[in-house]
Amino acid sequence: MHELALADSVLKAALSAADDAGMDRIDRIVVKIGELQQIERELFEFSLTTVLPAMDDRLAGVQFDLSEELVRFECRSCGTDYGRNDAGIEGDGDQDEAIHFIPELSHAFARCPSCGSPDFEIRAGRGITLERIEGSSEDDPG
Amino acid sequence: MHELALADSVLKAALSAADDAGMDRIDRIVVKIGELQQIERELFEFSLTTVLPAMDDRLAGVQFDLSEELVRFECRSCGTDYGRNDAGIEGDGDQDEAIHFIPELSHAFARCPSCGSPDFEIRAGRGITLERIEGSSEDDPG
Amino acid sequence: MIPGKSIDPRSFAIEDRLAGVSRIVGVSGSKGGVGRSIISSTLALALADQGKRVGLFDLDFTSPSDHVVLGVERGFPDEEFGIDPHFVHGIHMVSVAFFTGDTAVPLRGDAATNALLELLAITRWGDLDVLVLDMPPGLGDTNLDVIQLLPRLEFLLIGNGSKVVIDSVRRGLDLLTELDVPMIGLLENMHRGDERAVESLALAAGVPFLGSVPYDRDLEDALGDVDRLRASAVYSAVGDVLPA
Amino acid sequence: MIPGKSIDPRSFAIEDRLAGVSRIVGVSGSKGGVGRSIISSTLALALADQGKRVGLFDLDFTSPSDHVVLGVERGFPDEEFGIDPHFVHGIHMVSVAFFTGDTAVPLRGDAATNALLELLAITRWGDLDVLVLDMPPGLGDTNLDVIQLLPRLEFLLIGNGSKVVIDSVRRGLDLLTELDVPMIGLLENMHRGDERAVESLALAAGVPFLGSVPYDRDLEDALGDVDRLRASAVYSAVGDVLPA
Ligand SMILES: Nc1ncnc2c1ncn2[C@@H]1O[C@H](COP(=O)(O)OP(=O)(O)O)[C@@H](O)[C@H]1O
Ligand SMILES: Nc1ncnc2c1ncn2[C@@H]1O[C@H](COP(=O)(O)OP(=O)(O)O)[C@@H](O)[C@H]1O
Ligand SMILES: [Mg+2]
Ligand SMILES: [Mg+2]
Ligand SMILES: [Mg+2]
Ligand SMILES: [Mg+2]
Ligand code: NI
Ligand code: NI
Ligand SMILES: [Zn+2]
Ligand SMILES: [Zn+2]
Numbered sequence: 001m002h003e004l005a006l007a008d009s010v011l012k013a014a015l016s017a018a019d020d021a022g023m024d025r026i027d028r029i030v031v032k033i034g035e036l037q038q039i040e041r042e043l044f045e046f047s048l049t050t051v052l053p054a055m056d057d058r059l060a061g062v063q064f065d066l067s068e069e070l071v072r073f074e075c076r077s078c079g080t081d082y083g084r085n086d087a088g089i090e091g092d093g094d095q096d097e098a099i100h101f102i103p104e105l106s107h108a109f110a111r112c113p114s115c116g117s118p119d120f121e122i123r124a125g126r127g128i129t130l131e132r133i134e135g136s137s138e139d140d141p142g
Numbered sequence: 143m144h145e146l147a148l149a150d151s152v153l154k155a156a157l158s159a160a161d162d163a164g165m166d167r168i169d170r171i172v173v174k175i176g177e178l179q180q181i182e183r184e185l186f187e188f189s190l191t192t193v194l195p196a197m198d199d200r201l202a203g204v205q206f207d208l209s210e211e212l213v214r215f216e217c218r219s220c221g222t223d224y225g226r227n228d229a230g231i232e233g234d235g236d237q238d239e240a241i242h243f244i245p246e247l248s249h250a251f252a253r254c255p256s257c258g259s260p261d262f263e264i265r266a267g268r269g270i271t272l273e274r275i276e277g278s279s280e281d282d283p284g
Numbered sequence: 285m286i287p288g289k290s291i292d293p294r295s296f297a298i299e300d301r302l303a304g305v306s307r308i309v310g311v312s313g314s315k316g317g318v319g320r321s322i323i324s325s326t327l328a329l330a331l332a333d334q335g336k337r338v339g340l341f342d343l344d345f346t347s348p349s350d351h352v353v354l355g356v357e358r359g360f361p362d363e364e365f366g367i368d369p370h371f372v373h374g375i376h377m378v379s380v381a382f383f384t385g386d387t388a389v390p391l392r393g394d395a396a397t398n399a400l401l402e403l404l405a406i407t408r409w410g411d412l413d414v415l416v417l418d419m420p421p422g423l424g425d426t427n428l429d430v431i432q433l434l435p436r437l438e439f440l441l442i443g444n445g446s447k448v449v450i451d452s453v454r455r456g457l458d459l460l461t462e463l464d465v466p467m468i469g470l471l472e473n474m475h476r477g478d479e480r481a482v483e484s485l486a487l488a489a490g491v492p493f494l495g496s497v498p499y500d501r502d503l504e505d506a507l508g509d510v511d512r513l514r515a516s517a518v519y520s521a522v523g524d525v526l527p528a
Numbered sequence: 529m530i531p532g533k534s535i536d537p538r539s540f541a542i543e544d545r546l547a548g549v550s551r552i553v554g555v556s557g558s559k560g561g562v563g564r565s566i567i568s569s570t571l572a573l574a575l576a577d578q579g580k581r582v583g584l585f586d587l588d589f590t591s592p593s594d595h596v597v598l599g600v601e602r603g604f605p606d607e608e609f610g611i612d613p614h615f616v617h618g619i620h621m622v623s624v625a626f627f628t629g630d631t632a633v634p635l636r637g638d639a640a641t642n643a644l645l646e647l648l649a650i651t652r653w654g655d656l657d658v659l660v661l662d663m664p665p666g667l668g669d670t671n672l673d674v675i676q677l678l679p680r681l682e683f684l685l686i687g688n689g690s691k692v693v694i695d696s697v698r699r700g701l702d703l704l705t706e707l708d709v710p711m712i713g714l715l716e717n718m719h720r721g722d723e724r725a726v727e728s729l730a731l732a733a734g735v736p737f738l739g740s741v742p743y744d745r746d747l748e749d750a751l752g753d754v755d756r757l758r759a760s761a762v763y764s765a766v767g768d769v770l771p772a
Contacts, residue, residue, distance in 0.1 A: 013291050
């Protein structure tokens with residue numbers, strides 16, 4: 001249920017972006033969910049849509065557009081590009097759980113399938129990013 | 143005159159790239175020279191064109207295309223984008239000299255003109271990069 | 285937001301997560317092994333014993349020590365609306381060692397920055413009088429990150445009288461002074477005999493000298509056992525180090 | 529080369545620059561303050577005194593110490609076809625402190641990687657029997673970089689009997705063993721009494737135990753003065769630590 005904290009940060013970031021853009025209402029928030037962190041999508045979505053919007057009027061009619069992004073690890077040692085399933089992370093246990101809280105702890109458990117190195121870049125699919133917001137201001141034409 | 147060592151590394155990188163591409167002769171080497179390091183361009187060019195090509199036959203008729211790239215520092219603290227002249231580096235002295243050898247030592251001397259932070263990214267214009275090589279192999283048509 | 289540029293939402297949550305924390309103290313000093321972890325842990329313990337609400341956050345991700353000093357069992361924190369720090373010996377505590385157990389965590393600087401951001405975004409520290417940050421050595425990513433991310437942070441620097449330590453701490457102190465980072469002062473650790481080098485350094489740098497924690501040859505036996513830590517000379521010395 | 533992707537030429541020069549170096553020894557150990565710099569510097573000094581051709585490269589960029597231990601004046605190296613290490617007390621030596629004097633060098637990990645690459649690409653070490661690398665603490669960028677960039681590197685790990693040190697060094701040792709990085713062994717520093725924790729750790733991890741360097745209460749007075757260093761208990765202990 002730490003998904004609520006992640007959802008909360010997304011909405012805070014969205015509201016800040018709305019401020020910057022002079023929006024009075026946010027209609028749509030586009031979020032990318034990285035595979036590595038394995039968030040519980042239902043909890044995350046429930047937090048975004050049901051629990052949190054009450055925090056700000058500008059979120060009253062907001063819609064969410066969530067999409068998932070696969071992990072792409074790139075080995076700094078041999079250059080191999082690999083995915084979560086090839087990284088040797090033990091599923092359904094402590095390793096998964098540690099990475100769920102802090103994706104960088106993959107450096108403790110994940111290894112390059114070609115050379116065994118823990119020295120990789122997480123090129124994509126790490127965690128939650130706010131891709132885009134759409135909205136309007138009172139004095140928008142139309 | 144440590145410019146010779148930099149020139150040497152450029153040619154070694156070019157020869158390695160030629161190997162990868164199956165080239166028997168390198169005709170053209172395109173190099174970008176970052177402003178930050180303030181290399182002595184004449185020394186560097188002299189090393190590239192006159193001293194070093196003897197190291198490998200494939201460099202016999204090589205031409206060089208050198209261009210300069212301005213420094214772009216980006217402050218991690220306040221986001222300001224600034225150039226070498228705004229970074230407060232003392233010219234013609236020890237600071238310049240230290241940065242000439244190791245561009246990252248700019249973190250000891252350069253400061254963001256807006257907020258004073260030494261915590262910046264060197265976004266461009268750091269040092270020497272090999273942009274491209276052109277060449278041909280014996281069995282090239284024409 | 286800039287069209288086409290995605291936003292990392294985590295930093296937007298930090299201020300709120302720390303809203304109930306009155307004071308954030310970064311125990312630092314650029315030289316390794318000067319006793320940041322010992323001081324951070326015993327300071328947190330002493331403040332808790334005084335009835336203060338205290339947090340302890342071990343930011344030396346690749347070489348965490350506070351769980352060893354305080355003898356804390358590993359285990360995942362509770363997860364509810366975020367993560368709740370472990371509550372042990374009266375201290376609210378977070379360490380990557382709780383997540384990884386005995387496993388090594390090789391982390392490049394940018395990964396350490398990400399881990400810090402993540403923990404700041406999800407940890408519910410609640411209401412605290414003091415949050416103590418146990419910093420890693422050096423002048424690298426994590427020390428630069430806390431300066432950037434936590435404008436309310438005050439540094440408490442640790443040094444000792446060894447020439448190599450004085451040389452290193454002086455550099456760090458000069459930098460923090462130049463950057464105008466709030467500084468509680470410089471504390472000497474492992475004080476022996478009539479050594480005055482740390483005091484002189486504080487004087488020369490114009491920062492408060494916070495006194496001396498004695499070298500304690502029995503400290504080693506107390507590590508991992510809070511009752512014995514409470515009886516140590518270090519514990520007695522750190523209790524009143526933080527000016528109000 | 530991949531069309532449109534520029535190449536950093538520096539790594540292509542490294543092998544040649546180190547071609548005359550017979551052996552590269554990385555003095556490491558993930559805990560700060562265990563004595564890497566003391567051991568690196570006195571080991572280099574002892575080997576030089578034995579007539580070996582020795583290099584000493586201080587890779588703790590944000591907290592360099594070897595120049596303090598050996599009492600070396602700062603000053604730029606000579607520049608001729610590259611840079612020549614300073615030659616002091618029989619040791620060929622490079623440290624960022626030669627370039628920056630007393631100024632602090634805050635460096636994030638990626639900048640430290642760049643500084644390392646640059647120095648490896650331009651330094652002319654010449655013919656050496658041993659090049660000693662004094663590593664920074666932790667399991668961060670520079671330790672990962674040398675593993676990646678210098679396949680011939682052998683690690684010499686330093687630890688001591690303190691619980692916090694044992695905990696940290698065990699993690700690092702496990703990782704290096706898993707990665708099959710060449711390892712000379714584990715050396716105990718600051719040995720006192722009949723402490724055996726470091727020896728036991730080496731045994732448990734299956735790496736050679738290289739013996740114990742005693743805790744030397746007079747060492748501090750010898751720092752910066754090579755003649756006194758040569759008379760120290762540390763110097764006597766490190767002279768035969770490197771197996772042939
Ligand atoms: N006042 C003291 N007396 C005796 N030993 C100490 C004292 N402070 C620290 N130590 C010891 O010094 C070593 C380094 O301390 P530590 O807190 O881990 O340093 P740091 O966190 O700065 O790297 C540990 O073995 C610790 O037990
Ligand atoms: N064998 C020893 N006896 C006494 N003091 C030592 C010994 N080895 C190291 N020291 C002291 O311990 C401190 C840390 O040593 P240093 O070499 O700087 O550690 P590191 O490089 O691992 O951080 C220094 O003050 C040093 O003088
Ligand atoms: Mg990375
Ligand atoms: Mg950078
Ligand atoms: Mg510590
Ligand atoms: Mg050191
Ligand atoms: Ni969760
Ligand atoms: Ni030069
Ligand atoms: Zn690999
Ligand atoms: Zn700035």
